[in-house]
Amino acid sequence: MMNPISRVAKSLVLLFMFFTLHATAQKITPYLQTTSQVLELPSRVLNETRTIYIHYPKADSTNPNKTYPVLYLMDGESHFEMLSQYTDYLSRWDVNVIPQMIIVGIVNTKRTRDLTPTESIINYFGQPDTSRVSWMKPSGGNERFLQFIREELKPYVDSHYKTQPYNILAGHSFGGLASVYCLLTHPEMFQAYIAVSPSFWWDREYILKLADQKLKKGGSLNKTLFFSDASEGVSDSSTFHTNLLKFDAMLKAKTVIGLRFEYNYYPKETHMTEPMPAFYDALRFIYKAPYK
Amino acid sequence: MMNPISRVAKSLVLLFMFFTLHATAQKITPYLQTTSQVLELPSRVLNETRTIYIHYPKADSTNPNKTYPVLYLMDGESHFEMLSQYTDYLSRWDVNVIPQMIIVGIVNTKRTRDLTPTESIINYFGQPDTSRVSWMKPSGGNERFLQFIREELKPYVDSHYKTQPYNILAGHSFGGLASVYCLLTHPEMFQAYIAVSPSFWWDREYILKLADQKLKKGGSLNKTLFFSDASEGVSDSSTFHTNLLKFDAMLKAKTVIGLRFEYNYYPKETHMTEPMPAFYDALRFIYKAPYK
Numbered sequence: 001m002m003n004p005i006s007r008v009a010k011s012l013v014l015l016f017m018f019f020t021l022h023a024t025a026q027k028i029t030p031y032l033q034t035t036s037q038v039l040e041l042p043s044r045v046l047n048e049t050r051t052i053y054i055h056y057p058k059a060d061s062t063n064p065n066k067t068y069p070v071l072y073l074m075d076g077e078s079h080f081e082m083l084s085q086y087t088d089y090l091s092r093w094d095v096n097v098i099p100q101m102i103i104v105g106i107v108n109t110k111r112t113r114d115l116t117p118t119e120s121i122i123n124y125f126g127q128p129d130t131s132r133v134s135w136m137k138p139s140g141g142n143e144r145f146l147q148f149i150r151e152e153l154k155p156y157v158d159s160h161y162k163t164q165p166y167n168i169l170a171g172h173s174f175g176g177l178a179s180v181y182c183l184l185t186h187p188e189m190f191q192a193y194i195a196v197s198p199s200f201w202w203d204r205e206y207i208l209k210l211a212d213q214k215l216k217k218g219g220s221l222n223k224t225l226f227f228s229d230a231s232e233g234v235s236d237s238s239t240f241h242t243n244l245l246k247f248d249a250m251l252k253a254k255t256v257i258g259l260r261f262e263y264n265y266y267p268k269e270t271h272m273t274e275p276m277p278a279f280y281d282a283l284r285f286i287y288k289a290p291y292k
Numbered sequence: 293m294m295n296p297i298s299r300v301a302k303s304l305v306l307l308f309m310f311f312t313l314h315a316t317a318q319k320i321t322p323y324l325q326t327t328s329q330v331l332e333l334p335s336r337v338l339n340e341t342r343t344i345y346i347h348y349p350k351a352d353s354t355n356p357n358k359t360y361p362v363l364y365l366m367d368g369e370s371h372f373e374m375l376s377q378y379t380d381y382l383s384r385w386d387v388n389v390i391p392q393m394i395i396v397g398i399v400n401t402k403r404t405r406d407l408t409p410t411e412s413i414i415n416y417f418g419q420p421d422t423s424r425v426s427w428m429k430p431s432g433g434n435e436r437f438l439q440f441i442r443e444e445l446k447p448y449v450d451s452h453y454k455t456q457p458y459n460i461l462a463g464h465s466f467g468g469l470a471s472v473y474c475l476l477t478h479p480e481m482f483q484a485y486i487a488v489s490p491s492f493w494w495d496r497e498y499i500l501k502l503a504d505q506k507l508k509k510g511g512s513l514n515k516t517l518f519f520s521d522a523s524e525g526v527s528d529s530s531t532f533h534t535n536l537l538k539f540d541a542m543l544k545a546k547t548v549i550g551l552r553f554e555y556n557y558y559p560k561e562t563h564m565t566e567p568m569p570a571f572y573d574a575l576r577f578i579y580k581a582p583y584k
Contacts, residue, residue, distance in 0.1 A: 029330045031347075036322070037323055038322070039319070040319040041318055042318070081380070085377040270389075
């Protein structure tokens with residue numbers, strides 16, 4: 001018969017062995033999520049080096065020469081992971097409602113400068129902001145920013161990746177404003193445009209006036225456009241929501257041939273939660289069944 | 293005060309850095325998306341080693357001792373990146389509608405064995421599948437799988453990560469079935485349960501009978517439950533959708549005290565696209581404002 005001390009000792013040894021065996025057995029390694037890269041691209045147009053996030057779909061072993069549409073995303077640092085995950089999931093073999101896609105996220109340097117169409121000091125509530133150090137300075141550089149995309153970024157992407165001639169421009173807030181500005185002034189640059197809560201309030205609704213001028217009634221524009229807004233303008237009594245309604249009404253009245261558009265209103269979402277359902281709905285709208 | 297030599301040296305270093313940065317034109321580096329890890333965890337309960345994906349929130353420098361709720365996700369290989377991205381985005385400082393969260397994705401070995409509550413050969417349309425090599429074999433191991441979570445996985449996670457005593461169990465399809473089974477049989481294990489398109493058809497609606505038995509009318513169960521379905525049962529004339537309606541009606545009739553539940557129906561989504569809006573809505577429902 002075992003004495004009590006050796007019984008305790010034996011139990012301790014067994015316990016020690018148990019934990020040792022199990023401790024060595026667990027193994028931790030990093031999880032490699034995607035094939036995304038960070039590109040530092042020097043720009044002569046903007047006279048600065050721009051950081052670009054590029055997400056590339058997992059290789060299709062049955063089709064090594066496969067090409068992909070490209071989604072150019074403004075505010076890359078904000079929504080790049082979201083768009084990468086959305087397009088990866090929705091293009092998976094067992095989901096398969098959109099094609100695999102390359103996501104190009106453009107990280108901001110001077111956001112207001114790059115994403116606004118005019119130089120303006122008129123604030124969100126339509127009042128001039130005369131402070132010398134206003135956050136709105138500098139502004140009005142969207143034309144030059146689109147030139148950077150057209151002449152430097154897109155050629156880089158097209159020469160380094162297997163791209164299809166189907167390009168989408170996507171943005172939120174100022175990025176949404178820039179997306180609509182691009183559709184109106186350079187419609188040849190992209191096939192589809194996404195504008196999640198575009199800041200139509202900029203410069204006393206400059207973009208609504210421009211849209212009225214550029215979109216000819218009964219004219220032709222073979223493009224796809226998704227736009228949306230959330231609780232802004234109801235929660236803060238600004239013109240945010242009425243601007244979106246005006247734009248939607250204008251598009252309906254113009255009956256532009258070939259322009260497929262959808263307007264979604266998310267009253268339960270805020271300006272910052274809305275991108276989650278809106279980018280999802282935008283992708284589903286652009287690739288409304290069947291996409292192939 | 294700096295001596296002249298060190299001043300010259302400093303200038304040279306700065307100059308060198310300047311030219312180095314500008315000389316390297318385009319630069320590509322990998323994009324490090326998250327702090328996710330892959331754990332290989334030997335299980336005595338299941339007599340096999342299980343692969344677990346663990347996503348940990350970005351550190352909060354203002355609060356190094358911060359603790360996090362944990363979401364345990366079945367079918368880890370299918371929806372781990374989705375849940376990681378959703379919780380990262382929704383808990384970001386400028387979005388901030390849910391807390392930062394740890395995601396624990398359990399990768400399948402024998403999915404049907406682990407996620408079904410009974411041994412059964414009754415198929416999706418209520419007919420017996422008598423083939424010797426039916427995909428439904430083996431089945432009925434959910435009890436043991438929950439034991440693995442309770443006795444091995446959860447203790448591991450709680451001892452290696454800064455966890456809060458708030459745990460969520462989330463699953464889709466068979467994973468949704470397992471989530472509801474756990475709520476009915478081991479409600480103490482989790483505070484909240486997500487069941488996206490649970491396979492209530494399993495074993496001629498076994499789970500509906502179990503729910504009727506376990507949930508006492510006017511009883512008390514201080515839990516949160518989100519469940520949903522999509523176009524299944526309408527597109528394929530199975531009992532899928534009517535089963536969900538029955539469950540919802542049963543919960544309403546039982547008036548269980550403390551049981552917060554929401555049922556969402558997504559007729560435009562398929563069984564495989566539904567997880568995208570449903571997991572989003574589930575997280576928003578669990579942390580309905582204000583969450584703190």
